[in-house]
Amino acid sequence: MWSVFEYMSHNWSQIVDLTIEHFQLVGSAVAIAILIGVPIGIYLTTNKALAESVLQICSIIMTIPSIALFGLMIPILSIINQGIGFVPAFIALVLYSQLPIIRNTYVAISDVDPAIRDAAKGIGMTTWQRLMKVEIPNAFPVIMAGVRTAVVLSIGIGAIAAFIGAGGLGVLIDQGISRTNRDMVIAGAIGVSILSIFADTSLGFIQKRFTPKSA
Template structure:
């Protein structure tokens, strides 16, 4: 199949499957959104915790690192006995896969805050919680957001594998294209996934700039 034929086939498939494409795009976004939401709610507090209890750092970072080494399909398979086949399993696996960049960057961002700055804040009468919320987290925000952006981009790509356990998403087209030997169907899933990853990275970058205090930009 030459490039012209692939292009024609892609246009044909898009014209006939655009409604399915929209449905699968929404499902893909749901997979990424809910798994990332869980990863942020768990990963950021864990990153903060290990800055306060350093002896836990090796275990927490090591455990999250081990999860990253498990092949994506294997991790999805491990989740099936717990959650069954479908969205819950995919979200659980994607959540676990997203933890390491968020925990590591939260830990590194807070640890890199100048100790003189935090001591000055304490000297002004701030409590430990106030130092965290008003000094450490704002100063560490760019590093934390870098971890979230990395996890999100990885998540978008990994979520295409959710099709193998019946969770839907853009991976449906990729899987169908592979089984039928149809490159246009593969592209119908791969191109929107790549564009989604780029769009989310830009959106998170904008959110970072909007939420970072002016003096820290």
């Protein structure tokens, strides 16, 4: 085990660079997933029939192995010369992030206490005002739980994306397997684990900081 830490100390700058690559891939993908998923989840609260279909589609996407999804996108994106690298990995992570974000947003907004909604209507709030000032603040903890799940999930899948040239900490795992270098594989796995813990802890702090005391 000491050899792993020795490898990490000798290759610290490379590991930091790969960690930054990994963070950029996951961060950008989840950010776009939030911009897509949260509005969809909110809209689905107004259309229960559509909600079931959308959540089923998202669930099906989640069951597709990441390597298979990457493989499916290679010929499609090759049309625009983006068959491997950042773009297919980015699209895959956005797709995989949709289920926890959409589902948690949908459930959280649907479960807001009707009495709170009625009180907001009673004081003359518009639908938009109720959403922004009442429903989202009360639903925020559950929505953030979905985001945290999506981030941790994406960090793990992002490591596999190194097999299609997307970079990140998965490069160490990929190269370690190719070279039968156990230290590289373990170093990559440790890096992914630490990044996951850091991201989840940071988002947990944000969740706690911005959750209304009444929620």
